[in-house]
Amino acid sequence: MAAMDTTAAAKWRWGLLDVVVVVFALVPVLWIASLSFKTTGTLTDGNFIPREWTLDNYRTIFSTDQFVRALVNSIGIALIATTIAVVLGTMAAYAVARLDFPGKKALVGVSLLIAMFPQVSLVSPLFEIERSLGLFDTWPGLILPYITFALPLAIYTLSAFFKQIPWDLEKAAKMDGATQGQAFRRVIAPLAAPGVFTTAILVFIFCWNDFLFAISLTSTERSRTVPVALSFFTGESQFEDPTGAICAAAVVITIPIILFVLFFQRRIVSGLTSGAVKG
Amino acid sequence: MADIVLDKVSKSFPDGTVAVRDVDLEIADGEFVILVGPSGCGKSTTLNMIAGLEDITGGELRIAGERVNDKAPRDRDIAMVFQSYALYPNMTVRENMAFPLRLAKLDKETIEQKVSEAAKVLELTALLDRKPANLSGGQRQRVAMGRAIVRSPKAFLMDEPLSNLDAKLRVQMRTVVSRLQKKLGTTTVYVTHDQTEAMTLGDRVVIMRGGAVQQVGPPQELYDNPANLFVAGFIGSPSMNFLHAAVEDGKLRTAVGDVPLGDRIRRELTAEDAPRELILGIRPEHFEDASLIDDETRARGTEFEAPVEIVESMGSDKYVYLTVEGERASAAELEELAADVGTEDLTGSGSSLVTRLSAESTVAEGESRRIWFNLEKIHLFDPSNGRNLTLHEGRAAGALAS
DSSP states (O other): OOOOOOOHHHHHHHHHHHHHHHHHHEEEEHHHHHHBBBOOTTSSSSOOOOBBOOOOHHHHHHHHHHHHHHHHHHHHHHHHHHHHHHHHHHHHHHHHOOOOOTTTHHHHHHHHHHHHHHHHHHHHHHHHHHHHHTTSSHHHHHHHHHHHHHHHHHHHHHHHHEEEEHHHHHHHHHTTTOOOHIIIIIHHHHHHHHHHHHHHHHHHHHHHHHHHHHSOOOOSSTOHHHHHHHHHHOOOTTSSSHHHHHHHHEEEEEEEEHHHHHHTTOOOOOOTTTTOOOO | OOOOEEEEEEEEEEOOOOOEEHHHHETTTOOEEEEEEEESHHHHHHEEEEEEEETTOOEEEEEEEOTTTTOGGGTTTEEEOTTTTTTTTTOOOHHHHHHHHTTTTTTTHHHHHHHHHHHHHHHHHGGGTGGGGGGGGHHHHHHHHHHHHHHHHSSEEEEETTTTHHHHHHHHHHHHHHHHHHHHHHEEEEEOOOOOHHHHSSSSEEEEEEEEEEEEOOOHHHHHHOOOHHHHSSSSSSSOOOEEEEETTTTETTEEEEOOOOHHHHHHHTTOOOOOOEEEEEGGGGEEGGOOOOOOOOOTTTEEEEEEEEEEOOOEEEEEEEEEEEOOOOOOHHHHHHHHHOOOOOOOOSSEEEEEEEEEEETTTTSSEEEEEEEGGEEEEEEOOOBBBTEETTTTTTSOOO
């Protein structure tokens, strides 16, 4: 391995590059945050730092039942879909990584196919199906398609993790008197935990951010999620622009994602399998 | 504790390859048996079949008299130590060792007591609360052994448990394993590719090649009376010297002079299908500096002169490498052995003899020296099938036996 380049010039070069990347990624977010604290009058003054600070926008969104209700829907739907997708994905990925069963190639192929399928082409059929099944505008009506599209992602990420776990550990567990199930629960699953958490984050973000299904398969506050609710925001009069409120809502819905990532990130301990086998 | 019986146990794969062929082996209660052979000889597969990690496709496996072919590993009550140690990285040493006991649903006090006993035996008490990642290779190895002994199983299976350790630690751990097995008196099957481990550890050694058993016996017996060329070449370090020998007028013409033959060997060679060419095998310690031996000893052997290539003085004795001219001994077994050691591409003209001479010998590099070798200790092999012709009723009788 080549030694890391640590000359002063190289440090500057890398530092500059890092700054560019961070600024590029964060400026829009900060801009939205800044807008959410501005008053209606100063909204379009182009200042990055608000001249007049206000929490009015936040009061507005939480005063309407519309937003709070959407927030509850979003959290509920995303959590349920994530849980189910990760549990199913873990089992499927374990089978894909460890077992030889008939139809394994077909399973992997089909899940890849689903991941590649353009979602927009499924919206109309899903709409018709869900209406005739009575799933339209319900939580399950969103949870089901989310699971469908999250599963391939989960299976792929998790089977990569499972493949890293030394085979010998499972053999050792069996020799120690474990059943297949016990070996999985007590030895393999704890080691796959970082993979499970990573997958959970990815799936949660996918469900949380989805707009396409949410706008097509809902019609009322009963199951409308936040990204959709945002688009239905109106000002107090039709001449008033709800920009401030939308920005405040955007900031609010970013918070659960950040919390979710921070919470699970602490559990993604790299090198968890070190010491299991001689490397 | 129990005996293990393999009755024509075989393993073949759906694609037709046969990994293990009709292995018959009776391992007595409390015996320490070593399976040894070059890589790919089927020794690990055999062990995995005893463990239950691989299906047996033919024959029968009995542990304590009971057929266990179709039993899951957990129902066979045997413990295994893996080459990779396979410690559970998310558990401490204590939890690792307690794992089989917890699965057996023992109560907490018993578990605690058994774990601390095992830890004491293996000197792991101070490490009980560490994670495997914070242990050295030797310590991990001991934890793996601790996990095996803690539940007093019917038998131990060990799959090259020392091959990941460095040379010094390996020697040390060898005695630990040996002492532990004697102390516990548990039936043990131990797989290794290292012939030194095989020689030093086992009550009996099983030598395997190409999925079939070549010879079974106590280490010394395999060393003294190898049944065939493969066993002769595999056991012993440095290994036996092999020379091409042509049968002529009741004598053997070889690069180290003519070797007279006794009546018994001569009788065998007069048969219609008897080989005209043989392979002569001489162990390094059966050579001696001709100037150091008395007349009585001299009469039991024959002498030759050869240029000395290299002298390695070990203090207690000298390893002397001699150059001899003449055809190389060739047989499938020898090529396989060379491939296993990784010297198959070392082909020079003539061949080099490894001899072990007394330390008193004044032999020097570059000179030509008279060397004696013991005719009573030599072996003659049939190159076509590797059979040891000097073996009579299981004992090697040398070339002169009548």
